[in-house]
Amino acid sequence: MANIAFIGTGVMGAPMARHLAAAGHDVTVYNRTRGKAEATGLAVADTPAAAAAGKDAVITCVGNDDDLAQVTLGTDGAFAAMRGDAVFVDHTTVSAAIARRLAAARALSVDAPVSGGQAGAENGTLSIMCGGSAAAMARAEPILGAYAARIVHVGAAGAGQTTKMVNQIAIAGVLQGVSEALRFAQASELDLAKVFEAISGGAAQSWQMVNRWQSMGEDRFDFGFAVDWMRKDLGLALDEAKRNGAVLPVAALVDQFYAEVQKMGGARQDTSALVRRLPK
Amino acid sequence: MANIAFIGTGVMGAPMARHLAAAGHDVTVYNRTRGKAEATGLAVADTPAAAAAGKDAVITCVGNDDDLAQVTLGTDGAFAAMRGDAVFVDHTTVSAAIARRLAAARALSVDAPVSGGQAGAENGTLSIMCGGSAAAMARAEPILGAYAARIVHVGAAGAGQTTKMVNQIAIAGVLQGVSEALRFAQASELDLAKVFEAISGGAAQSWQMVNRWQSMGEDRFDFGFAVDWMRKDLGLALDEAKRNGAVLPVAALVDQFYAEVQKMGGARQDTSALVRRLPK
Numbered sequence: 001m002a003n004i005a006f007i008g009t010g011v012m013g014a015p016m017a018r019h020l021a022a023a024g025h026d027v028t029v030y031n032r033t034r035g036k037a038e039a040t041g042l043a044v045a046d047t048p049a050a051a052a053a054g055k056d057a058v059i060t061c062v063g064n065d066d067d068l069a070q071v072t073l074g075t076d077g078a079f080a081a082m083r084g085d086a087v088f089v090d091h092t093t094v095s096a097a098i099a100r101r102l103a104a105a106r107a108l109s110v111d112a113p114v115s116g117g118q119a120g121a122e123n124g125t126l127s128i129m130c131g132g133s134a135a136a137m138a139r140a141e142p143i144l145g146a147y148a149a150r151i152v153h154v155g156a157a158g159a160g161q162t163t164k165m166v167n168q169i170a171i172a173g174v175l176q177g178v179s180e181a182l183r184f185a186q187a188s189e190l191d192l193a194k195v196f197e198a199i200s201g202g203a204a205q206s207w208q209m210v211n212r213w214q215s216m217g218e219d220r221f222d223f224g225f226a227v228d229w230m231r232k233d234l235g236l237a238l239d240e241a242k243r244n245g246a247v248l249p250v251a252a253l254v255d256q257f258y259a260e261v262q263k264m265g266g267a268r269q270d271t272s273a274l275v276r277r278l279p280k
Numbered sequence: 281m282a283n284i285a286f287i288g289t290g291v292m293g294a295p296m297a298r299h300l301a302a303a304g305h306d307v308t309v310y311n312r313t314r315g316k317a318e319a320t321g322l323a324v325a326d327t328p329a330a331a332a333a334g335k336d337a338v339i340t341c342v343g344n345d346d347d348l349a350q351v352t353l354g355t356d357g358a359f360a361a362m363r364g365d366a367v368f369v370d371h372t373t374v375s376a377a378i379a380r381r382l383a384a385a386r387a388l389s390v391d392a393p394v395s396g397g398q399a400g401a402e403n404g405t406l407s408i409m410c411g412g413s414a415a416a417m418a419r420a421e422p423i424l425g426a427y428a429a430r431i432v433h434v435g436a437a438g439a440g441q442t443t444k445m446v447n448q449i450a451i452a453g454v455l456q457g458v459s460e461a462l463r464f465a466q467a468s469e470l471d472l473a474k475v476f477e478a479i480s481g482g483a484a485q486s487w488q489m490v491n492r493w494q495s496m497g498e499d500r501f502d503f504g505f506a507v508d509w510m511r512k513d514l515g516l517a518l519d520e521a522k523r524n525g526a527v528l529p530v531a532a533l534v535d536q537f538y539a540e541v542q543k544m545g546g547a548r549q550d551t552s553a554l555v556r557r558l559p560k
Contacts, residue, residue, distance in 0.1 A: 096468075115482045129478045152478035155471055162468040163475050166461045170484040173457015176530045181450035184517065187524035188376075188442040191435055195443050198409045198432035202395045204450040206486035237464065244467035247558050250456045250530055278527050 001025050002143060005051035005058045007071050007078060009036050012091070012114070013061035015121040017042060019147040020059075028055070030071075052078035052086075057143055061091040064232065065098045072102060079105060087139035091128075093229075095236055096158035096165075097243075099131060103157030107133060110140045111157060113164035116149070118224045125149040129167070131159030162244075165237035171271065172234060172254040174206045179275035181209075182216055186280060192217045212272040221269035221276070230271045231258050281305050282423060285331035285338045287351050287358060289316050292371070292394070293341035295401040296427045297322060300339075303426040308335070310351075332358035332366075337423055341371040344512065345378045352382060359385060367419035371408075373509075375516055376438035376445075377523075379411060383437030387413060390420045391437060393444035396429070398504045405429040409447070411439030442524075445517035451551065452514060452534040454486045459555035461489075462496055466560060472497045492552040501549035501556070510551045511538050 001024045006017040009031040017040055021027045029044055030051040031037035037044045045051035048071040052058045058078050062068050068090060072079045079102075082088065088109045090102065099111035110132035120126040124147040130137060137153045144151050154163045181204070185195050196213050199205075215223070234255040241248050257277055266273040281304045286297040289311040297320055301307045309324055310331040311317035317324045325331035328351040332338045338358050342348050348370060352359050359382075362368065368389045370382065379391035390412035400406040404427040410417060417433045424431050434443045461484070465475050476493050479485075495503070514535040521528050537557055546553040 115479070115484075117483075127478065127482050150478070150481060152474060154474045154478055155469075159468075159470055162465070162470060163478050166465045166468075166470070166475055167479040167482070167484045169464055170457045170461035170479070170486070170489065173460060173530075174454050174484065174486055177450045177453015177457070180453060180526070180528045180531050181446045184449055184521065184524070184526040184528065185442070185446045187526035188439075188446075188520070189435075190439055190442060190446070194432060194434045195446055198407065198430070198434055198443050199395070199447040199450070201430060202407050202447070203397075203487050203491075204395075204447045204454065206450070206454055206488075207483050208486075209450065211483075240468070241464065244464070245559075246460070246464040246467035248460045248464065250453075250533070251460050253530070253533070279525075 002056040003054070004028070004143065005030065005045070005055045005078065007048050007051060007058065007060045008062040008092070009040050010061065011118050012121045014040050016061060016091070016147045019124045020143070023146040025143070025146070047076035048072070048078040049076045049081035053081040054083060055086055057087045057089065057139070058082055059089045059091065063092065065094045068092050068094050068098060073105070082106070087136055089140050089144065093164055093233055093236065094161060096161040096240055099158045099161045103132060108136045108139060109157065110136045111160040112140070112144065113160055115164070115167055121147065128152070129154055129160045129163040131155055131157050131161065162240065165233070165240055168230065168233040169237050169248060169251045171208070172251045174208050175271060175274050176250065176254050176257070178206065178208050178212065179216070179278055182213065182275060183278040183280065186217070208272070216272050216275050221266065221273040223270035223272065225270055226268050227258050227261050227271060227273055228267045231255060231262070234258070282336040283334070284308070284423065285310065285325070285335045285358065287311070287328050287331060287338065287340045288342040288372070289320050290341065291398050292401045294320050296341060296371070299404045299427040300423070305423070305426070327356035328352070328358040329356045329361035333361040334363060335366055337367045337369065337419070338362055339369045339371065343372065345374045348372050348374050348378060353385070362386070367416055369420050369424065373444055373513055373516065374441060376441040376520055379438045379441045383412060388416045388419060389437065390416045391440040392420070392424065393440055395444070395447055401427065408432070409434055409440045409443040411435055411437050411441065442520060445513070445520055448510065448513040449517050449528060449531045451488070452531045454488050455551060455554050456530065456534050456537070458486065458488050458492065459496070459558055462493065462555060463558040463560065466497070488552070496552050496555050501546065501553040503550035503552065505550050506548050507538050507541050507551060507553055508547045511535060511542070514538070
């Protein structure tokens with residue numbers, strides 16, 4: 001069992017920190033808004049540095065690149081206080097650039113964005129996409145098992161983040177396809193349940209179709225992962241594409257479609273609200 | 281067991297006709313190119329009318345709206361020769377308009393486009409989306425069981441065709457999403473097998489990702505259902521959308537992307553060749 005600092009106890013981080021404690025680890029938490037740290041019922045530190053000092057592992061799950069730079073490299077950040085042999089794991093979805101920058105500062109670093117959403121964090125069934133050295137992974141993997149159903153070491157530093165971008169790019173196309181298919185079925189006055197029965201077992205099948213076809217047809221968009229967050233993630237992918245040269249016509253278009261959904265009041269609805277901008 | 285006329289013994293129709301014969305039905309075939317009819321080893325008629333005369337059921341699987349109109353309503357077409365109580369089933373992917381026109385001419389008609397491709401026809405595991413009256417379905421369903429794994433009666437005449445369009449619209453978005461995700465992963469120099477392991481069990485999953493990720497990554501596009509046929513199907517969907525009012529921005533864009541793939545020599549490659557127009 002390890003002494004662990006967990007920095008960032010939001011809707012994802014809080015249940016992850018509790019899973020670590022439930023697994024028997026000694027967990028100290030830090031959160032910018034202190035009340036959220038206290039709500040975990042775990043030991044609370046005043047700064048990222050105070051949380052990180054002397055620990056075996058430091059885990060972050062914050063908002064974006066700037067937040068991550070602040071809690072690691074900023075004033076009272078974790079990195080200056082960490083033991084030389086401690087492992088660092090970041091679960092925030094951020095740029096590959098900052099993941100590589102942190103790994104350059106600390107060799108024992110893993111960029112480890114997750115998928116599975118709030119439900120996955122609460123149930124301890126997240127999928128974790130990891131980038132980093134074999135040595136860093138060997139240290140991180142037993143700890144991450146407390147809240148993961150699947151841990152894949154994809155490659156070197158940054159590979160976890162670019163894999164998460166691959167995931168979001170695929171989802172953008174899939175959800176637009178499902179959205180257009182659904183609106184077309186409605187315009188054709190088809191029975192949506194019968195259509196689903198007819199096509200969901202074949203080449204048009206997707207997780208999104210299986211899990212969102214019915215709720216999208218009923219205008220329900222309360223599944224957690226918000227349009228605002230998807231725009232952040234697509235923005236990271238589109239930025240990275242400027243570096244790696246990938247061409248993303250539909251991901252870029254869907255990002256703009258999500259901008260329309262934000263203007264329609266859908267910013268906090270889940271990603272399947274993409275269908276809302278298609279007229280009924 | 282029934283006396284059945286099967287009109288159109290191409291790559292789909294020929295194995296379907298053979299499955300009917302193997303199930304014990306008495307099958308007479310007709311094909312515009314007579315050699316393809318003879319290659320089935322079944323009884324061959326000289327015209328659609330000659331094939332259809334006196335039969336319990338007449339099934340068509342031809343190329344497009346014009347072909348279907350010719351073999352049903354044209355000179356020596358099947359409809360004038362059919363018994364009043366015979367059931368008509370069309371497997372061609374055509375417009376909903378002609379499906380409704382044929383059902384208006386013969387109440388015992390079922391529009392029944394399939395999915396599952398050439399392999400599904402050969403293995404007798406097609407999914408069939410059916411539109412028509414309950415009386416027509418009651419007659420058709422036992423016959424279709426000879427080559428179907430799934431038969432869904434979606435609704436009235438035309439509903440089979442519009443459901444097939446829903447299917448193709450969803451596939452267009454999914455395949456573009458998978459294509460962009462794959463090219464982005466390649467541009468990021470990720471291990472494609474590791475990426476697949478990391479993301480194929482979650483919200484980005486699709487049949488296309490599971491079945492085409494590896495082959496697309498290896499530039500293999502030999503899975504049968506051709507780009508030319510997908511353009512025909514998307515054209516039907518875009519035409520129908522002018523009638524039902526559905527808005528299909530990405531299906532329309534992907535149709536144009538497929539036009540690029542045709543120009544690149546991909547017309548006879550399978551639909552996953554969509555990835556080819558994205559630069560590596």
